[in-house]
Amino acid sequence: MDKQLGNLYIVGVGPGSSAYLTMQAKQIIEQSDVIAGYELSLNAVRESLSNKKVLVQTVENQNEMLDIVAREREIGKDCSILRVGDPCYSSGIKELLDRFKDAQVIPGISSIQVAAAKLGLVLEEVTVLTFHTLRGDMKITKSMLLNSVRDGRITIVLVVADFMPQDVANFLISGGIDPKLPVTIFENLSLENERIFHGGLSGILKESFTYLSVMVIGV
Numbered sequence: 001m002d003k004q005l006g007n008l009y010i011v012g013v014g015p016g017s018s019a020y021l022t023m024q025a026k027q028i029i030e031q032s033d034v035i036a037g038y039e040l041s042l043n044a045v046r047e048s049l050s051n052k053k054v055l056v057q058t059v060e061n062q063n064e065m066l067d068i069v070a071r072e073r074e075i076g077k078d079c080s081i082l083r084v085g086d087p088c089y090s091s092g093i094k095e096l097l098d099r100f101k102d103a104q105v106i107p108g109i110s111s112i113q114v115a116a117a118k119l120g121l122v123l124e125e126v127t128v129l130t131f132h133t134l135r136g137d138m139k140i141t142k143s144m145l146l147n148s149v150r151d152g153r154i155t156i157v158l159v160v161a162d163f164m165p166q167d168v169a170n171f172l173i174s175g176g177i178d179p180k181l182p183v184t185i186f187e188n189l190s191l192e193n194e195r196i197f198h199g200g201l202s203g204i205l206k207e208s209f210t211y212l213s214v215m216v217i218g219v
């Protein structure tokens with residue numbers, strides 16, 4: 001008799017520290033036989049990974065990893081695909097659900113929520129933009145960014161390797177935004193090497209940041 005198809009979960013693990021891992025996410029990961037995810041998401045749950053098949057995803061091998069997940073499910077293994085923060089924001093959830101239509105999505109605490117909480121922001125009054133989306137046209141997101149900042153709205157930006165905080169600052173300044181406009185950047189949120197930069201837009205140009213940064217423009 002055929003083995004029953006294993007369960008598939010897409011699990012948000014928070015921004016990196018286990019302090020932001022929900023009890024539900026932890027439980028599902030502990031009950032899963034196979035865990036797939038990028039290094040950062042795997043690090044967030046390191047202590048729950050012993051005795052499991054761990055698939056380390058990279059941009060290059062992601063389809064191959066998902067093929068392995070599909071095969072493991074076919075032999076009855078429960079699998080969890082991890083995503084940093086919340087899986088429904090800027091994490092390619094559409095592509096995952098297109099492939100695994102019966103997946104259960106487990107929410108996580110987004111880096112956006114952690115940054116907003118640190119600054120006490122009223123999230124419904126804030127524009128939130130990501131430059132990670134594979135489907136989005138960067139030009140459209142850039143124009144939304146400029147309009148939001150021109151309108152005086154606090155704007156949260158998830159940066160990406162080819163549009164880093166320095167590029168955002170240059171883009172806004174060349175779009176006529178005051179170089180002294182305050183900005184807060186949270187790098188490596190919740191991790192041991194967390195760093196918080198606060199200064200004017202032009203001050204960013206003298207600094208360097210990794211892509212693991214949430215930029216909050218206007219505070």
Ligand SMILES: C[S@@+](CC[C@H](N)C(=O)[O-])C[C@H]1O[C@@H](n2cnc3c(N)ncnc32)[C@H](O)[C@@H]1O
Pocket residue numbers: 015016083084085086087088089090091109110111112132157158159160186187188189190191211212213214
């Ligand atoms: C692919 S997106 C994933 C977003 C994620 N789903 C979320 O809800 O936070 C990756 C971007 O999220 C932000 N990010 C995620 N975790 C972070 C952290 N610990 N510190 C700073 N930024 C983080 C960065 O802007 C990073 O480039």
